[in-house]
Amino acid sequence: MALMDFIKKQFIDILQWTEDGDGTLAWRFPMQEMEIQNGASLTVRDSQMALFVNEGTVADVFAPGRYKLTTQTLPVLTYLKNWDKLFESPFKSDVYFFSTRTQLDQKWGTPNPITIRDKEFGIVRLRAFGIYSYHLTDPKIFYQKISGTREEYGREELEGQLRNTLVAGLTDLFGESGVAFIDMAANQDEFGKAMFAKAVPMFADFGLALDTLVVQNVSLPEELQRVLDQKISMNMIGDMQRFTQFQVANSIPDAAKNEGGLAAMGVGLGAGVGFGQVFGQSMAQALQPATPVAPVAAAPAVAGISADDIVATLEKLHGLVEKGILSQAEFDAKKAELLKKLS
Secondary structure (H helix, E strand, O other), rough: OOOHHHOOOEEEEEEEEOOOOOOOEEEOOOOOOEEEEEEEEEEEOOOOOEEEEEEOOEEEEEEOOEEEHHHHHHHHHHHOOOOOOOOOOOOOOOOEEEEEOEEEEEEEOOOOEEEEEEEOOOEEEEEEEEEEEEEEOHHHHHHHHHHHOOOOOEOOOHHHHHHHHHHHHHHHHHHHHHOOHHHHHHHHHHHHHHHHHHHHHHOOOOOOOEEEEEEEEEOOOHHHHHHHHHHHHHHHEEEEEEHHHHHHHHHHHHHHHOOOOOHHHHHHOOOOOOOOHHHHHHHHHHHHOOOOOOOOOOHHHHHHHHHHHHHHHHHHHHHHOOOOOOOOHHHHHHHHHHOOOOO
């Protein structure tokens, strides 16, 4: 009866794994009721590793290559089985294959904004995303911590864990760096390197090696980005009064061409600054002579106007022409008026 049972047994002569599709990290060889024949062939292809597990205990790990399963090639398993050196009996052991290919274009990001303390903006919520790549390096750790005895373990099942691991490191990195958001956003390469260094030991704890990590974007939520844009605009503008005067001065030539001339400029200026006040102050500064000029109607004062005063006033008026505040015709009329006072 024992002989008949032995004859009915099926023996495995070749153990190998041809990866079907993409994304499988761990695959268990289908043993069923079969046993591995002494001297069987084990083929581990490039970008693969194999793991023998006997009665729940990890026995031997095989790197890429072709092996004849004997006492010499299974030293740990032989020790566990307490076989003699002849190793003649078939044996049953779980065999797992692992893919060590680089898993490219894996995406990471913050599903929700993370709250950090920024030295320039205070408490802000921040988003970031990018890509990374990794490969499996230690099948024993991966088997014990991740894949276990499952028939197959896919890459997509690990994505959430790895992404959350990276985001957790990102939160700590922001807090430790003390770098302002503006500076960090402008130095994404350096930030990516720091994030990579922090994530390497986290991946190693799963039996993985992190190959690359790229930060593609660091940004604020939309509502905070609008506030940042306003702050940048205010910094660029600087002195609002000078900026308003500059806008008014630039609009005078266009307003003068419209019906109503310069008088029409008062319409729609708003914004808390009256055109009359701004324009009046600008004209007063431009037309202010070197010495006080008495009203033209007073004869004694007219006699006191010197040629130097007239020239200084004309120079200021000419400056207004160059800025577009006065037209050439208005300048010529004022010039004729002043020159008459010298006669």
